[in-house]
Amino acid sequence: MEKYKDIGLKLTPQRLAILGYLEGNKEHPSAEDIYKAVSKKFPTMSFATVYNTLETLRERGEVLELTIDPNKKRFDPNTKFHHHLICLKCKKIIDIHSDYNLDISKSDRAGFEIVGNHIEFYGICQKCKKAHGS
Amino acid sequence: MEKYKDIGLKLTPQRLAILGYLEGNKEHPSAEDIYKAVSKKFPTMSFATVYNTLETLRERGEVLELTIDPNKKRFDPNTKFHHHLICLKCKKIIDIHSDYNLDISKSDRAGFEIVGNHIEFYGICQKCKKAHGS
DNA sequence: ACTCTTGACAAGAATAATTCTAATTTGATA
């Protein structure tokens, strides 16, 4: 948390609240999740602040913006390189830290300069499997 | 195209136009792209029809809904298993058909039943690289 | 040929997520 002073971020109470909520969070929350949670302690919190803060954090590489969920963006404070496993029913997302060799052949590369990759695994989580076979 | 008769789809002119546009299309178009293109030949085409048709095609596994682009869904008529490479600048998407070994360890699996996976490669395409280094 | 049923279409309203605007306030620094 201390580290944010160094990257030219003004440390406002709102930002500290958002950072505090994100720190160590494994839920991959959406902007709304964050807004709801932080609003409890901070009733004047605005949605704009949540989005603004997430955007500046993203620019600085402090959070990842996930596009796994078709309906909304979700955010990941875990900035170590990793992949994701998502439950197709409840949209729960968990981190996968295994290493995979994802070299891409010259012909596949199509002239692109490759700068990264990300694997999405799809599945059904234990809770949803139990809930009902369907 | 013939094959759609078999899957219980009523073949209306609108659907044929959409199917015709999608067939062999490598652009991974958005609903709007499809709407615009098909509207030219079909001025009364409605957005609802585009979305409805895409949804029924998706249900039947005839198109994939891609969540790679944070701003909108994009659709892929290539239903062979494959991965994608996206240009971070212009959002161009190209198909990658290489095979990767993406076994997931029991501990990573976290009790999920795995049903699929998808790799997103990120990069800068040739055109964008030339356009300006930035 | 007539009627029924069903599925598809169109237009626009409604919704949901996100971004923008403009006015105000605040944190960091001199």
Added chain:
DNA sequence: TATCAAATTAGAATTATTCTTGTCAAGAGT
């Protein structure tokens, strides 16, 4: 502590998508 750029706020605006409602068309059975 005065200053000022940056941050916050509320709400409007925008964008993508879904929903609603009325209409229409094709095929099934009479």
